[in-house]
Amino acid sequence: MKVSNITATNRTIKRERISTNLLSVKRNKLLYLMILPGLLYFIIFKYLPMGGLVIAFQDYQPFQGILGSQWVGFKHFIRLFTEPTFFMLLRNTLILFAMNIIFFFPLPIILALMLNEVRNRYLKNFVQTIIYIPHFMSWVIIVSITYVFLTLDGGVINEMIVSLGGKKISFLTSSEWLRTIYIGQIIWKELGWSTIIYLAAITVVDPQLYEAAEMDGAARLRKTWHVTLPAIRPVIITLLILKIGSTLDLGFEHMYLLLNSLNRDVAEIFDTYIYTAGMKNGQLSYSTTVGMFKGVVGLVLVMASNKLAKKLGEDGVY
Amino acid sequence: MKKRFVSMALVLTLLSSLLVACGANESKGSEDNKGKEAGSASENYDPNSKLDVTWLNILHTASPPTDTMVKKIEEYTNSKITFNWVPDASKEERITTALASGDLADIVTLTMLTNSSVRNSLKSGMFWEVSDYLDDYENLKLIPQAAREAASIEGKLYGVPFLNNLARGGLIFRQDWLENLGIAEPTTLDEVYEIARAFTEDDPDGNGKDDTIGFGDRSDLRYGSFKTLSSYFGTPNGWAVDENGKFTPEFDTQEYMDTLNYSRKLYENGYLAQDFAVTAKSDQEQQFAQGKAGIFTGIIGITGLRTLAEGLNMDFKLLPVNKISNGDGEYHIWSEGSGVNGLMAFPKTVVKTEAQLKRILKFVNDICDEEVSMYMTRGIEGVHYEYDAEGVTHIINKDLYTAEVTPFSSSRPMPTLFPLKSENPEKELTTKLINENDAFAVFDPTVPLDSATNNEQGTELAKIITDATFKYIMGQSDEAEFKKAVETWKKSGGSAIITEYEEAYKLTKK
Numbered sequence: 003m004k005v006s007n008i009t010a011t012n013r014t015i016k017r018e019r020i021s022t023n024l025l026s027v028k029r030n031k032l033l034y035l036m037i038l039p040g041l042l043y044f045i046i047f048k049y050l051p052m053g054g055l056v057i058a059f060q061d062y063q064p065f066q067g068i069l070g071s072q073w074v075g076f077k078h079f080i081r082l083f084t085e086p087t088f089f090m091l092l093r094n095t096l097i098l099f100a101m102n103i104i105f106f107f108p109l110p111i112i113l114a115l116m117l118n119e120v121r122n123r124y125l126k127n128f129v130q131t132i133i134y135i136p137h138f139m140s141w142v143i144i145v146s147i148t149y150v151f152l153t154l155d156g157g158v159i160n161e162m163i164v165s166l167g168g169k170k171i172s173f174l175t176s177s178e179w180l181r182t183i184y185i186g187q188i189i190w191k192e193l194g195w196s197t198i199i200y201l202a203a204i205t206v207v208d209p210q211l212y213e214a215a216e217m218d219g220a221a222r223l224r225k226t227w228h229v230t231l232p233a234i235r236p237v238i239i240t241l242l243i244l245k246i247g248s249t250l251d252l253g254f255e256h257m258y259l260l261l262n263s264l265n266r267d268v269a270e271i272f273d274t275y276i277y278t279a280g281m282k283n284g285q286l287s288y289s290t291t292v293g294m295f296k297g298v299v300g301l302v303l304v305m306a307s308n309k310l311a312k313k314l315g316e317d318g319v320y
Numbered sequence: 321m322k323k324r325f326v327s328m329a330l331v332l333t334l335l336s337s338l339l340v341a342c343g344a345n346e347s348k349g350s351e352d353n354k355g356k357e358a359g360s361a362s363e364n365y366d367p368n369s370k371l372d373v374t375w376l377n378i379l380h381t382a383s384p385p386t387d388t389m390v391k392k393i394e395e396y397t398n399s400k401i402t403f404n405w406v407p408d409a410s411k412e413e414r415i416t417t418a419l420a421s422g423d424l425a426d427i428v429t430l431t432m433l434t435n436s437s438v439r440n441s442l443k444s445g446m447f448w449e450v451s452d453y454l455d456d457y458e459n460l461k462l463i464p465q466a467a468r469e470a471a472s473i474e475g476k477l478y479g480v481p482f483l484n485n486l487a488r489g490g491l492i493f494r495q496d497w498l499e500n501l502g503i504a505e506p507t508t509l510d511e512v513y514e515i516a517r518a519f520t521e522d523d524p525d526g527n528g529k530d531d532t533i534g535f536g537d538r539s540d541l542r543y544g545s546f547k548t549l550s551s552y553f554g555t556p557n558g559w560a561v562d563e564n565g566k567f568t569p570e571f572d573t574q575e576y577m578d579t580l581n582y583s584r585k586l587y588e589n590g591y592l593a594q595d596f597a598v599t600a601k602s603d604q605e606q607q608f609a610q611g612k613a614g615i616f617t618g619i620i621g622i623t624g625l626r627t628l629a630e631g632l633n634m635d636f637k638l639l640p641v642n643k644i645s646n647g648d649g650e651y652h653i654w655s656e657g658s659g660v661n662g663l664m665a666f667p668k669t670v671v672k673t674e675a676q677l678k679r680i681l682k683f684v685n686d687i688c689d690e691e692v693s694m695y696m697t698r699g700i701e702g703v704h705y706e707y708d709a710e711g712v713t714h715i716i717n718k719d720l721y722t723a724e725v726t727p728f729s730s731s732r733p734m735p736t737l738f739p740l741k742s743e744n745p746e747k748e749l750t751t752k753l754i755n756e757n758d759a760f761a762v763f764d765p766t767v768p769l770d771s772a773t774n775n776e777q778g779t780e781l782a783k784i785i786t787d788a789t790f791k792y793i794m795g796q797s798d799e800a801e802f803k804k805a806v807e808t809w810k811k812s813g814g815s816a817i818i819t820e821y822e823e824a825y826k827l828t829k830k
Binding site: 063064065066085086087149153154155170172174175176262263264266267278279281282283284285286 | 412413416417419420421422435436437438440441444445446533539593594595597598607612669776779780783786787789790791794796812
């Protein structure tokens with residue numbers, strides 16, 4: 003008796019909630035209408051093209067089309083997971099990602115905190131402008147500059163090493179240096195630009211907190227540690243989650259320019275592999291499979307890290 | 321509730337996308353059928369009708385040509401031509417994408433017949449099979465049987481082959497450096513090695529500085545120096561086939577290993593550019609034109625090098641060489657595609673009827689005529705070139721010629737039909753050497769054969785060997801590791817390729 007009563011009230015509550023929901027939709031018709039363009043955008047340009055993923059289960063031939071091509075089930079997935087290349091790709095991608103998180107991720111935060119301590123406004127603006135500039139250069143230019151510096155045939159760095167009595171180092175054609183160069187270039191290009199969000203977050207920190215900290219006798223380092231950093235923590239967490247979501251998206255253009263026959267064992271990542279397999283060799287189905295795997299892993303990682311962030315009491319992305 | 325709505329929306333969109341995709345394909349398919357029916361119904365075509373033709377073509381120069389020559393060609397062939405130029409450097413991506421999206425033209429220039437995407441498209445019946453039509457045209461019927469076979473896939477010819485010389489490999493030396501050092505023209509690999517050493521160590525330019533190297537090279541084993549050197553060693557071109565029909569890939573031969581050791585020694589001693597593995601073609605040419613390197617691979621580039629050097633105010637004498645042996649006096653040089661450079665293919669989706677195809681073939685036949693051939697190689701008499709008393713053509717306006725004429729020169733299906741005398745003695749000499757090459761060209765026996773595994777994974781597998789070769793030359797691995805790479809190649813699909821080629825070869829022999 004009691005149980006049925008409860009379910010009945012539950013039901014009415016649910017019904018009421020639905021009707022209030024509907025009512026609010028009705029009341030805010032215009033507001034909801036405004037979502038429409040965005041929604042259409044996502045449906046037309048993001049969700050409809052996903053239908054094309056079915057070719058991952060086919061031996062897709064453009065001439066025969068999606069309907070005419072032969073269905074092969076999981077053939078391409080089996081090939082992906084059984085080929086030795088797969089583990090190389092996964093390893094390279096994960097290592098580069100880890101290096102990215104460890105060496106690159108904290109740097110903009112530190113730089114932003116340092117910039118925040120600069121008291122002279124003009125100097126601060128000047129420095130900010132200067133450090134944003136590399137972001138606007140394309141990878142082609144950055145890789146070319148690096149090439150000119152590092153080449154064995156008359157590169158500046160190698161000439162310097164030789165004149166100091168050292169031996170030339172083949173930076174560009176060895177597996178050992180690839181990762182260092184890769185991360186170095188990312189830091190050079192993106193460090194300044196990445197501080198923007200942190201700087202913005204720092205400006206909204208309530209000045210009263212600093213004053214209170216000063217009253218308690220906190221010096222600059224203490225204030226940074228106990229006031230600024232905790233204040234921008236949600237931003238850091240959000241950016242970290244987003245970053246993790248793009249784990250397998252290391253940037254095709256950059257790596258493709260660095261890749262050559264001699265560093266392929268550490269430099270080949272999913273992005274470059276998809277490009278060579280799909281665009282150059284025309285294995286459309288297979289490269290779709292690789293891309294799909296990449297996408298699914300990215301999705302899972304975002305959801306997992308978001309869950310984790312929430313468990314740890316942070317806000318998360320959604 | 322919210323969640324359910326979202327998932328429903330998702331399902332709906334996915335479904336509708338599928339429907340859209342299906343619909344599009346259905347209509348395309350039926351159109352194709354219609355085209356075929358119409359084609360068989362109207363066998364006749366009007367050879368004199370004006371033709372509106374689009375052409376997806378490869379551009380080997382920096383910028384596309386201006387309209388001048390197009391107008392002339394249009395006039396002669398009674399047509400209206402719309403070119404869609406694809407730069408040679410990005411042809412892999414562009415052509416593959418065009419094939420995948422079906423965004424093609426009446427005539428599609430396909431130059432990478434070994435590329436799996438191109439091969440699969442040809443095999444899928446995307447293009448007209450033309451072998452039955454060629455003999456109806458006065459120029460096209462001259463295409464030799466051997467070239468037709470070389471350009472065929474499983475016995476079917478899916479376009480008009482671009483003919484070329486059988487082999488265009490060779491080396492270019494700095495003649496003035498050789499003279500400075502008192503070295504004669506090389507005839508053996510040992511002499512080439514000695515020259516590379518002398519060019520590096522003996523200050524061939526006489527400026528007292530250690531700033532020269534022997535071989536400038538680039539990150540390309542095929543068109544760089546490696547494959548040419550391997551030919552000199554007697555390595556088979558791609559594949560060797562013995563009398564029993566057994567196939568062996570080139571990198572599984574002793575000669576390949578010899579070439580590896582030779583190149584490794586060159587590299588170790590600094591006679592080969594140290595960063596050749598990351599050097600692009602244009603940089604290699606620059607190195608040579610700037611007088612940093614003394615040996616260049618590929619003799620057809622001679623005029624390009626000369627022009628480049630003139631731009632830099634460098635003056636040098638060049639010596640193209642094609643006859644180099646490994647000491648036994650026998651010459652070999654690898655042949656690119658057995659003299660076939662590619663296909664002019666006609667997609668069925670665009671060229672819908674047989675009558676249309678015949679009219680386009682007439683157009684292709686017409687551009688092989690001497691008059692158009694002259695338009696495409698020399699331009700207009702009096703504007704771009706003139707004849708001297710011996711009937712040799714001279715370019716009058718070089719800039720105009722480069723801008724308006726040169727882009728067309730590689731768009732002729734049969735460039736060998738009307739050979740031209742050149743006013744440039746170097747060019748004349750290389751042409752002579754290239755013709756000599758015909759006598760000792762080494763063919764790739766797999767050119768007309770088909771292997772499903774190679775189509776699918778060949779390019780991926782080739783990377784294993786390419787990487788291992790570079791590593792060996794640069795001293796980053798030893799012979800055992802190279803042999804291991806060959807084993808990996810076999811295990812990952814190479815063995816299947818060998819078997820498939822052997823089977824395909826057996827069929828052709830029957």
